[in-house]
Amino acid sequence: MRHRLTRSQVRTAAATQLLDSLHRYVYGNPLDMNERLMFEDVPLLDYALAAAEPLPQTALHRVLYDLAYNSWYVAYDDLEFAADLLPEARDFLAITFQEMRIPMPSEFATEDPDAFRAARDKHAELFARGLYFIVDDAFAIAWRMRAILSAFNERLAATIRPLRVTDDKRLVADGRLPRVSRLPAWLMSNLLARETGLCHECGRPVAAALGSAESPHVDHVIALAHSGGNDPTNFRILCAPCNLARGAKPVTIVDQFTWPNARPF
Ligand SMILES: [Zn+2]
Incomplete structure (x- = not known):
């Protein structure tokens, strides 16, 4: 299989925020109970097993996406539609769409809360896909941060270590990938x-x-x-x-x- 190499510029505000969250995830320092529960929901064992072979979408990309989803998408999903709160919601969207290099859909330029809600629902998938841009930016930076990559891989290893060879067909021995x-x-x-x-x-x-x-x-x-x-x-x-x-x-x-x-x- 051939993989096309792409080049992109890194925008750093959202990426930095995401890297902070990755740091807390890898070193087990959640900000609060909500974040602790969110960290526990990351299916890290699935990602560790997928790393039986090297894939362009790495385990780190998957974790970064989960962390991004829980930060930006949950906020998107929770947008308030009362008329006096629309400017604040629009600011959040303007900044986030800019980080994603996606023009903000024109339907958000409305003062009508119902129309705003309809725009939110219509563009939910666009927003969720746009998070990959922030993930790519964060990955580009994390790729050179050896200490955190090493600690991240130790976390992956900790999920593989207790497994018996019979637990998953990708294992070649107890706790061991090929x-x-x-x-x-x-x-x-x-x-x-x-x-x-x-x-x-x-x-x-x-x-x-x-x-x-x-x-x-x-x-x-x-x-x-x-x-x-x-x-x-x-x-x-x-x-x-x-x-x-x-x-x-x-x-x-x-x-x-x-x-x-x-x-x-
Ligand atoms: Zn040497």
């Missing part, structure tokens, strides 16, 4: 682009485009032996020596970069 023999080209190119062709551990070049004769090794951040999966967010690029030295040892991934000392004292 090894994928070859990653699809779209995923390899995205991993190499993210790592800029360098080994994630030691920083040596592993991409032919950088003049390296070595082939990049693909490493599961949460090893299959520890119930990690093949979600695209669970891979990184290593050089052969780093990969062989690593084995199935658990690793802690942190976000880090180098910068000259900028402190004035």
